[in-house]
Amino acid sequence: MNTVALFGTSADPPTQGHRAILEWLSQEYDYVAVWASNNPFKDHQTPLDHRLAMLELLIENLKDPYPNIGLYPQLGYSRSLESVKVARDLWPEERFILVVGSDLIAQMPKWYQIKTLLQQVEVLIVERSGYTIEPEQVQALTELGGQVAIADFNVPPVSSTAYRERKETQVITPPIQDYIHREQLYHAREPFQTNSQRAIS
Ligand SMILES: Nc1ncnc2c1ncn2[C@@H]1O[C@H](COP(=O)(O)OP(=O)(O)OP(=O)(O)O)[C@@H](O)[C@H]1O
Numbered sequence: 001m002n003t004v005a006l007f008g009t010s011a012d013p014p015t016q017g018h019r020a021i022l023e024w025l026s027q028e029y030d031y032v033a034v035w036a037s038n039n040p041f042k043d044h045q046t047p048l049d050h051r052l053a054m055l056e057l058l059i060e061n062l063k064d065p066y067p068n069i070g071l072y073p074q075l076g077y078s079r080s081l082e083s084v085k086v087a088r089d090l091w092p093e094e095r096f097i098l099v100v101g102s103d104l105i106a107q108m109p110k111w112y113q114i115k116t117l118l119q120q121v122e123v124l125i126v127e128r129s130g131y132t133i134e135p136e137q138v139q140a141l142t143e144l145g146g147q148v149a150i151a152d153f154n155v156p157p158v159s160s161t162a163y164r165e166r167k168e169t170q171v172i173t174p175p176i177q178d179y180i181h182r183e184q185l186y187h188a189r190e191p192f193q194t195n196s197q198r199a200i201s
């Protein structure tokens with residue numbers, strides 16, 4: 001039996017953190033399936049089709065060195081149980097590893113039909129800077145029937161919020177930066193020029 005790592009992201013926008021997670025997963029598991037989705041607990045500024053397009057740009061650059069990573073837009077549900085149902089149709093025989101950052105584990109017991117979800121996947125927690133993995137949080141998941149493991153690697157301490165709120169451009173890749181600029185997302189515009197500046201240049 002092969003293992004498929006399942007990694008859903010808001011991708012608002014995708015970051016160097018998502019990239020590092022995908023690279024690591026591709027070396028640990030047979031296949032890595034990634035998708036963009038809305039999160040029922042969050043607002044998103046950018047339409048899902050743009051977020052998916054940016055995720056595609058991220059994957060494009062990873063495909064050569066890591067051919068077992070695939071983008072599966074059809075898994076893009078806000079409820080992970082729905083994503084897993086579609087994954088089961090795609091891979092009826094495989095073992096699923098649902099990958100989540102440590103910032104999400106406290107809220108996971110509130111996810112849609114969490115007990116049913118935990119019967120269908122194993123959970124891999126990726127430690128996130130600033131979000132220590134508390135034993136009680138892991139225990140809460142195991143008490144709901146989950147099989148939980150913790151990934152043995154460090155992700156760069158970056159977030160999509162750092163880009164959205166503070167325009168920290170180093171957290172995203174250059175092709176995604178170009179896409180954001182081209183599509184004028186996140187209020188990306190040409191630097192503002194006054195009439196007198198325009199006359200001079
Ligand atoms: N730097 C990181 N370290 C560890 N886990 C991460 C990191 N970035 C994202 N993740 C995990 O990847 C998944 C998708 O994250 P998401 O797309 O929400 O990115 P984000 O940076 O958390 O976004 P936002 O800042 O908008 O909340 C989640 O499980 C999240 O915990």
Ligand SMILES: O=C(O)c1ccc[n+]([C@@H]2O[C@H](COP(=O)([O-])O)[C@@H](O)[C@H]2O)c1
Pocket residue numbers: 007008009010011037038039040041042077078079080081104110111112
């Ligand atoms: O199933 C749920 O109820 C549920 C609640 C919150 C988040 N999720 C999923 O968790 C994944 C990561 O979410 P995010 O917003 O941190 O990128 C994404 O695939 C979401 O659909 C799922």
